[in-house]
Amino acid sequence: MNKIWLVIQREYLTRVRKKSFIIMTILGPILMAAFYALLILVAISEEEKEHRVMVVDTSPVKLGDALKYYNIRRPNSKLRFVWKYDTYDQARDSIYNENYSSILFIPRDPVAHPAGMFLAFKERPSISIKNAIEIELEKIIEEQKLLMYNIDPAVFDSVRVKVNLFEKKIKETETGVREEVEFAEQKYVVSFISGMLIYIFILMYGVQVLRGVMEEKSNRIVEVIVSSVKPFQLMMGKIIGIAWVGLTQFLIWVVFSGIVITVLSLAFAPNIMDQVQSGSMQTQAEFGGMNVGSILELFQVTNLSVMIGMFIFYFLGGYLLYSSLFAAIGSAIDSESDSQQFMLPITMPLIFSIAIGQSVLNNPEGALAQIFSFIPLTSPIVMMVRIPFGVAYWELAVSALLLIGGFVFTTWLAARIYRTGILMYGKKVTYKELWKWLWYKG
Amino acid sequence: MNDFIFRAEHIVKRYANHTALHDVSLSIPRGKVFGLLGPNGAGKTTMIRIINQIIAPDEGALYFNNEPLGLHHIGRIGYLPEERGLYKKMKVGEHAMYLAQLKGLSKKEAQKKLDYWFDKFELHGWWNKRIEELSKGMQQKVQFIVTVLHEPELLIFDEPFSGFDPVNAELIKKEILELKSQGATIIFSTHRMESVEELCDHIALINKSRKILDGSVKEIRQQYKTNQYRLGFNGSTELLKQALPPGVSVLHEHTDEEEHFLTLHIPPPLTSNEILKICVNHVDVHHFNEQIPSMNEIFIQQVKGISHE
Numbered sequence: 001m002n003k004i005w006l007v008i009q010r011e012y013l014t015r016v017r018k019k020s021f022i023i024m025t026i027l028g029p030i031l032m033a034a035f036y037a038l039l040i041l042v043a044i045s046e047e048e049k050e051h052r053v054m055v056v057d058t059s060p061v062k063l064g065d066a067l068k069y070y071n072i073r074r075p076n077s078k079l080r081f082v083w084k085y086d087t088y089d090q091a092r093d094s095i096y097n098e099n100y101s102s103i104l105f106i107p108r109d110p111v112a113h114p115a116g117m118f119l120a121f122k123e124r125p126s127i128s129i130k131n132a133i134e135i136e137l138e139k140i141i142e143e144q145k146l147l148m149y150n151i152d153p154a155v156f157d158s159v160r161v162k163v164n165l166f167e168k169k170i171k172e173t174e175t176g177v178r179e180e181v182e183f184a185e186q187k188y189v190v191s192f193i194s195g196m197l198i199y200i201f202i203l204m205y206g207v208q209v210l211r212g213v214m215e216e217k218s219n220r221i222v223e224v225i226v227s228s229v230k231p232f233q234l235m236m237g238k239i240i241g242i243a244w245v246g247l248t249q250f251l252i253w254v255v256f257s258g259i260v261i262t263v264l265s266l267a268f269a270p271n272i273m274d275q276v277q278s279g280s281m282q283t284q285a286e287f288g289g290m291n292v293g294s295i296l297e298l299f300q301v302t303n304l305s306v307m308i309g310m311f312i313f314y315f316l317g318g319y320l321l322y323s324s325l326f327a328a329i330g331s332a333i334d335s336e337s338d339s340q341q342f343m344l345p346i347t348m349p350l351i352f353s354i355a356i357g358q359s360v361l362n363n364p365e366g367a368l369a370q371i372f373s374f375i376p377l378t379s380p381i382v383m384m385v386r387i388p389f390g391v392a393y394w395e396l397a398v399s400a401l402l403l404i405g406g407f408v409f410t411t412w413l414a415a416r417i418y419r420t421g422i423l424m425y426g427k428k429v430t431y432k433e434l435w436k437w438l439w440y441k442g
Numbered sequence: 443m444n445d446f447i448f449r450a451e452h453i454v455k456r457y458a459n460h461t462a463l464h465d466v467s468l469s470i471p472r473g474k475v476f477g478l479l480g481p482n483g484a485g486k487t488t489m490i491r492i493i494n495q496i497i498a499p500d501e502g503a504l505y506f507n508n509e510p511l512g513l514h515h516i517g518r519i520g521y522l523p524e525e526r527g528l529y530k531k532m533k534v535g536e537h538a539m540y541l542a543q544l545k546g547l548s549k550k551e552a553q554k555k556l557d558y559w560f561d562k563f564e565l566h567g568w569w570n571k572r573i574e575e576l577s578k579g580m581q582q583k584v585q586f587i588v589t590v591l592h593e594p595e596l597l598i599f600d601e602p603f604s605g606f607d608p609v610n611a612e613l614i615k616k617e618i619l620e621l622k623s624q625g626a627t628i629i630f631s632t633h634r635m636e637s638v639e640e641l642c643d644h645i646a647l648i649n650k651s652r653k654i655l656d657g658s659v660k661e662i663r664q665q666y667k668t669n670q671y672r673l674g675f676n677g678s679t680e681l682l683k684q685a686l687p688p689g690v691s692v693l694h695e696h697t698d699e700e701e702h703f704l705t706l707h708i709p710p711p712l713t714s715n716e717i718l719k720i721c722v723n724h725v726d727v728h729h730f731n732e733q734i735p736s737m738n739e740i741f742i743q744q745v746k747g748i749s750h751e
Contacts, residue, residue, distance in 0.1 A: 006543050014532065220527030224585070227494045227521040228544040230513075423496070425525065436458045 007237025376406025
């Protein structure tokens with residue numbers, strides 16, 4: 001056991017001392033922070049731009065005039081409607097000489113032919129601005145139609161119902177049931193990020209194991225070492241040593257990011273809160289379906305320490321499972337170019353887990369999600385995606401036990417291939433051959 | 443003669459498509475240099491890996507100092523494999539410490555012994571350099587040091603001279619003999635026969651996964667001698683030939699400038715002494731010596747003999 005400890009130490013220290021490790025460890029959170037800052041900057045800068053729309057209204061009753069109420073109703077909005085020209089051609093020809101970004105053309109009878117309306121621009125309106133214009137126009141036409149059919153707008157308003165389901169989760173506890181508010185949107189983000197991170201970590205450190213084993217084989221050091229330690233000890237020492245490297249990096253990142261995010265939150269949060277309160281349309285500036293304020297909420301809605309704990313468990317479990325397979329591949333091949341045919345079947349389940357991640361997000365308690373969070377090859381990613389939405393304890397237990405069983409099995413499998421593979425030189429290996437290696441004695 | 447440091451009995455190792463070792467038994471006498479010979483692919487390396495417990499035999503038994511071979515013997519064996527290398531990015535000193543500790547030395551012991559060997563091999567300035575900065579020969583020296591550092595009772599060198607220049611090869615040869623004089627037993631695997639005669643006391647020849655020859659170098663050469671003698675002289679070849687008793691045959695004759703050479707076959711019961719007396723009476727003898735086959739000749743003869751069967 002003392003020897004495996006020596007191997008772990010070497011694997012750990014040589015990697016942690018490398019320049020690339022130090023650079024990545026420092027740069028990681030800085031990149032993350034920069035990304036985060038960029039999100040906020042993009043969101044804020046977008047809010048600051050005014051969009052002036054020249055209304056060219058050719059309808060006899062001047063339906064477009066109703067847009068003036070928008071200007072009055074939303075004095076803080078960056079969307080402004082202006083009037084000057086009576087024909088589209090005039091407005092079009094002077095758009096580059098005057099201060100307006102686009103032209104809204106209203107045809108003769110927009111109520112009968114709403115498709116005749118269009119927006120011509122020199123500066124593309126943001127999606128939210130376009131949405132706002134559309135909503136205003138729809139309202140105007142709606143009003144006209146109500147008049148046409150002689151319906152009282154008050155009646156119509158009371159008929160129209162918008163349903164927005166408020167979600168809460170009922171949880172079973174020892175003292176009965178308890179309700180908990182769902183922050184679905186935020187949970188999607190946490191799910192997605194943790195699933196991706198597990199994927200990246202498993203792949204990144206798994207490949208390090210592969211490279212490490214290949215280095216030992218191609219350097220011809222492996223026979224020197226296995227005359228002192230069992231091949232299994234060498235393999236496990238490497239796998240565990242690299243796992244520690246991964247954990248070290250992860251924990252440094254957690255601490256760093258914690259500090260950086262706290263600082264940034266303090267700096268930007270009041271700003272954002274103002275915008276939210278002012279109720280202006282632009283605070284909905286979105287980035288990948290997530291609004292800026294909710295990034296900050298993320299850290300409040302999820303139980304961070306549980307998430308980190310589960311992350312570490314599923315990273316370690318998934319890593320041990322995959323890295324032993326990577327070690328087996330590394331031992332069997334002579335050069336990186338041979339690795340492709342063996343790499344694919346191993347990375348497939350990883351890529352598959354990410355691919356079904358979307359369906360799991362849509363229905364975190366569905367049968368698909370359940371099945372793949374039990375299968376050890378996919379459970380690290382799929383389960384991490386599910387955890388923010390709450391997973392029953394028995395499911396976690398089954399998944400965890402299967403994962404542990406899974407890596408015990410793959411480690412056993414890998415060890416048998418490894419001990420033969422590391423001593424084989426200059427031979428192209430096939431699956432048939434690997435199968436035979438499994439059954440060699442000792 | 444019964445003191446064997448290592449015994450392997452009826453070792454069989456099969457792989458999917460071939461048998462690497464077929465009923466091979468070896469007894470390694472203590473304190474000797476034992477040559478494990480054979481052409482490439484004969485099974486030498488498999489045998490050596492089995493001795494080092496890197497792989498397990500399918501059949502057969504192994505004994506170290508008459509105890510069944512076990513993992514606790516690893517620290518008493520030193521192994522320099524044919525396929526050998528080092529971690530290129532590691533520092534020389536750290537690397538040597540790592541390998542020494544894997545062999546079971548404490549940090550302190552390892553440091554002390556490394557100081558001694560690094561001095562001896564003039565490597566001291568290199569302690570903090572990376573392995574990749576060393577020349578090939580220096581890397582081989584480091585490898586040799588870590589093989590012998592823990593003072594193993596049994597040392598196994600697989601093709602130790604490959605990769606060394608003649609000067610360093612000589613240095614290593616000297617060290618091997620010194621280790622022997624200090625009591626270590628050495629298994630020495632090679633297909634280069636010239637070094638065998640110089641170093642080995644005992645050999646086993648493996649060909650096509652079977653042992654085909656085993657014994658002390660002297661005995662084997664005696665066993666394979668063909669009663670051939672080479673005579674160099676001045677005088678009349680014809681006269682001499684007529685004087686030789688029947689039974690003695692001339693295998694080869696050759697003349698250069700002023701000297702004649704004959705290769706004679708002297709079958710028992712005739713002795714070389716009797717024949718030499720006759721020769722001296724007829725011609726002016728310059729030299730007369732027995733043609734003992736070299737290990738190289740025996741090796742080739744044996745290996746070919748088998749393959750012609």
